[in-house]
Amino acid sequence: MTTVIRARRAVVGERERACTVTVRDGRIASIDAYDSPLPHGAHEVVLREDEVLLPGLVDTHVHVNEPGRTEWEGFASATRAAAAGGVTTLVDMPLNSIPSTIDVPALDVKRKVADGQATVDVGFWGGAVPDNLGELESLWDAGVYGFKCFLAHSGLDEYPPLDREQMIEAMRVIAGFDGLLIVHAEDGPTLDEQDPPAGRLYDDFLHSRPPVAEARAIAQVIDGARETGCRVHILHLSDAGSLPLVAAAKAEGLPVTAETCPHYLSLFSEEILDGSTHFKCCPPIREARNREGLWRGLADGTLDCIVSDHSPCLPELKKFATGDFGQAWGGISSLQLGLPIVWSEARRRGHTLVDVCRWMASRTADLVGLADRGRIAVGNTADLCVLAPDDAFVVFPERLHHRNAVTPYAQRALAGVVRQTWLAGESVTVTLDPVQDPAPRGRLLSRKEM
Template identity: 65%
Template sequence: MSGLDVVFRARRVITTAGESARAVGVRNGRIAAVEPFDADLTAHRVVELADDEVLLPGLVDTHVHVNEPGRTEWEGFATATRAAAAGGVTTLIDMPLNSVPPTTDVAALEVKRAAAEGQCHVDVGFWGGAVPGNVAELRPLHDAGVFGFKCFLLHSGVEEFAPLNAAGVENALRELRSFDGMLIVHAEDADAIDHAPSAHGENYGDFLVSRPPDAENVAIAQIIELARQTGARAHILHLSSAEALPAIASARRDGVRISVETCPHYLSFCAEEIPNRGTQFKCCPPIREAANRELLWRGLADGVIDCVVSDHSPCTVDLKCLDVGDFGVAWGGIASVQLGLSAVWTQARPRGHSLVDVVRWMAERPADLAGLRHKGRIALDYDADFCVFAPDDAFVVDASRLRHRNPVTPYAGRPLAGVVRGTWLRGEEVAGDQPQGRLLRRGAA
């Protein structure tokens, strides 16, 4: 085949058929050929991967808080997407909070798009928000190209994004069912949290009991029943409690349209290892015990958990309250969009998982979840988005060298396996300060 723009040759390529030696040809930003390694493909440029490198599809991270506009000092499109690219992520979808305004109507979506325009180093799409009083805004937001709608069942942490009660969730689901939209849910029950001990002080164990597993389990059961009653699609965000997995599996067998994600930090850390005053580890729902972590890994292996995404939720250094170490007042969020692939690979490999598994969890299934028809796979007519990954290399995380805006992460000082050596977006290497990402719309990506 001739007339290609670039050909990638690698002894290890993760395609939809598994891992093998392949030559991958690119034309006009799309994959035009996937052939045996020695196939006669000619192009203007040939990229030959080193023997220790693997060509992966670019990762798809459907859970990122960019926070711009309004809280750009926390993060921003330029910094978040540069960090994503450094971690092999070529597509991210931005959450409707903690920006100001939140993405709860079309006018706010256009403000968000205007802020992102010309700043993005990877492709970026947007979630909408479902909040009290905006049911009439959901269809216009859907038509304007958001990928689905996020809601909270308890206080979101910011005043401008209020939670839905049970009736509000049902109303949103019935509206979304009318056009096959999807509700993505921060599933912690407000009443269960209110009746738990309050979060306070330096001891991580005290924080952990303030967000008990039952808060997730009850909320997830409620969402399952409402999805069952309405026939709408629902997705559980950042699953922490492995106790909810049997209910999710049972609901699926019954035909309920429910999916679920977890995050690298729930698969990497455990409560027993989190030090007192270690507020860089605070997130909601919380990192739980080691036994729970192993059950999450089993849920991934069994296919009950669909995907692994970052929930990159950064803030300024002062909001983490590292000086006083008080879990009750520190902001809850993990900054990790650059580190997800290495973090997951570090834990996956000793548990017997392959890069094929990791690609399924972090590229294929997130793309499927969002309806990104040309992302997440090395296959014909898909976008030529690639990650060049050295799985046998390693590094120690230096927070000061990460690309997100504020140098706070619980991974600081942690050794991780696997190094991202290059990221390519539509056949062009992501390098330097020239943004080349596009803003994506549902149905057009």
């Protein structure tokens, strides 16, 4: 069936415009004037006056955790949350699942488990750890979009970090097939020099992961890119003071990109009460002035994109009973809320939905080479999102779709309500009762198919 979507407002390219989007065989067949004639036999959808048509978001930093820790999160629950938040493609991180995605058999296991469960499209990152550098090219050939490494302890002994020499070796291997290394950039030795966090004081946790740990790690990654020519991407950058390092690397022409996350752009340390471990993540949420520096980094292009770093766990692992930041799991779940969180903050600073789509759709798609999504363009997959930008809602954890109802955004009012999501031209239905919803139609993606 041909579907025609009429929108008074749509983000097309680098501007908003009124248009008609015609969808045929799961792809965008044409983009025409708003009042263009309806093709014979087409199904027509007319958006309301208060709605804006956006490209489906592409979230390249999601910890699904299945298999092995499915009680934390799984493909069924994570992809439902994604669809409810306007995310039509996600890329799953290689750790927190058991086994970690550090060789082809582990990738095969993960794909087999995900098959038939995905409400949206799902791709996969591979991992780079000290003992698997000989596996990287075979993982690349099997279809992963790149390789994640840590430069400090990951929180899981099963996923050890790389030291500087191992990182350089990994970069040389990855550069040999023009792959991509994505890096959790906190310097392990610097963290080891700090007093370990213990107890309820957020300031103690914040001081245990100082900005200099990010700056030193980012400098190492940039030096490695200069030495090897490897494409590198800095994950979840939280320290605005490190942005000049990234800007200088880009000015030098090095293949360096960087991301940040909704929690760093909306939350700030001065508001975090002691014992509030649902705010714990690594790197940590820093001060309000640091948050504003990150927004400036987005505005000037130093930061390329915004991703969720959706990292859920069982409620008991957050240690709510004691509020101990040293013992609590670090991670924030925001896959469903990313768009309204970012839009709520962006609009206050004079940014537009065009900017938000650039940061959360087109640039994330470009990062992993998904050229057929992240934009409303002829020939692209008809992955779309309908947002009511001037509507608002209050976050009630029990209405979220990720597996465990833990979020630092509970009871917050956010602007921007996602009213509809299309995957390959078909509307996605997600309700609070999964049994009542249609069968999942998401595809498992592979870099080989691009």
